[in-house]
Amino acid sequence: MEVTLKIFRYDPDKETKGNHSEYAIDVDENATVLDGLMEVKSSHDSSLSFKGSCRTGLCGDCSVQVNGKGTVACRTTLAKAVKKGKDGVVSVDPLYPAKKIKDLIYNQNDFLLEKYKSMKPWVVSNLAHGAREDEVSDSTIKELQRVMSCTMCGLCDQGCLVIAVDEQYVGPAALNKVYRVVMDPRDSSKREKLEFASGARKVWDCTHCFEATAHCPKDVRPTESIFELRDMAIKHGIGHGRPVNHHKSFAASVKNDGWLDETRLAIETEGWFNLPGLLKLGPVGLRAFMKRKAPLPYFLHKKRKGADAIKRIFNKWERES
Amino acid sequence: MNKYAFFPGCVAKGGCPELYPAAVKVANKLGFDLVEMEDVGCTGAGVLSQEVSDPINARTLAKAEVLGLPIMTICSTCQGVIGKANLRLQKDPEYREKINRDYLAEEGLEYQGTTDVKHMLWILGEDYGLEKLKEQVVNPLTGVKIASFYGCYMRRPSDVLQLDQFPDRKKYLEATIEILGGEAVATKGKGQCCGFPILSANERNSLEMCGNHTIEAKKKGADVMVTPCPLCHLELDGMQPRAESHKSQKIQLPVLHLPQLVGLAIGFTPKDMKMERHIVSTKSFEKQIQWIEVLSKNPV
């Protein structure tokens, strides 16, 4: 099979900006993008730099953008990529939020690893040194299987719509990892980790757009892990400020009326005593009020029929959890 | 006959009060028979824990099952959240039984897993049919450039959207625009997050998203944007003035709810569709339409 690869080339010793070069190669029908890169390296240009190790989708090393989409190079066949490529040419670029080092190699440190480390994603055991091994049951580990299968490929962070506008956001890969540790029965630093995860630019900054889940090649579903972290933080009474107020007010409103009271939500999110915050709501609220694009004022918000049944569900859930 | 258990959601009657009447008028004009579900709860909108929103949604699904009707939603977020709950309840009979036993039995309800949940956009594409919709168009939106904006929950995750069964669900918005006579403007942002969910957590990021999407559409020549999600509308229309100051530039892109766009093309007036309630004026767009025929009286 003949394929043309259009690869991003960048040599920091020679240039400040990179550019693309095209290479025509002849490969096997079921060759992957990673095979293609190796072919270019051996038959066209031995200076081409890229990463890859296991070639079976396990090490998470070979993530690149193929035709503008983040993917694992060793799990993407060229035959498929050609169909999606522009004019039959397959483009290969490094993941985008990261700083480029050379060709397809990017700096994983600030993009992924530093954020990851900041979450202290390791088990802090309570066992005294030298004590018996800390055991985990099979069933517990099975439940963690999904989140444990993360390979740190970085594709969820690459797809993350918040990182796209704010590089400082900690991102789904790191949050998923902290969730994995918090769920581990051996960990004794649950509260501390949840408190850290509830700080600025972490769990509450996620828009739950499901891009992370959609981008993950291992079905880790990081978006779901973030949901769970939020629920846990709320249950443990951890976190404060607007997002937590918002969450609590939302729940209280549905619990009492069966549906959302948006005026109450807006005010309670700012906090009843937060004068600057409330004043900021003014222009938005006034604009909406003048155009009659506004929910009913707080005191006019009516209970839904069926509100009692909803309240019963809430009470029961709260009793049980 | 297109008969549905109608689930309007909170925002169509709250923060976007123009959406509910527009949707009802259009549905009636197209001959849908809507039975509004009045005694059911908020889906949880991805804010409430699944542990409590699943039983609330199971209750809604069970009530529609009793009516023997599929549910029609008019909000991407409602659709995504109740659709996801439905998928879990349908796939896992043990889980469903537990919810039935623990939460629904008391009211004499039991969800058996047979209810279908569809957004009005999907209903137009799948049940009613876009060709049939075309026959209803009296004021084609000829020459109007329209950017689509789906809302996250109408794009992901693919299992909840049932994309293997309905691969076109990611294209209906553009297809609808074309059927109404308009020109669909392709944008990068159409499937992305509007920014609304993080308005309280990180206003800067939220406004950045709102600004990026509206500016991108404008740059690509869009005269107007259309969305099937009222939460996206709250952000893209309601927060647009704030996004303008955040981005230090004028944007002025009118944003319509899906039923409003359909409504205008099938003969309703902007007043019928309550477009005066929008934050960003829709006047410039209204002038682009050739008003060939207007329903003299509201059929509702």
Ligand code: SF4
């Ligand atoms: S969660 Fe998935 S996409 Fe994200 S780093 Fe891990 S394996 Fe990659």
Ligand code: FES
């Ligand atoms: S080389 Fe290990 S995941 Fe691709």
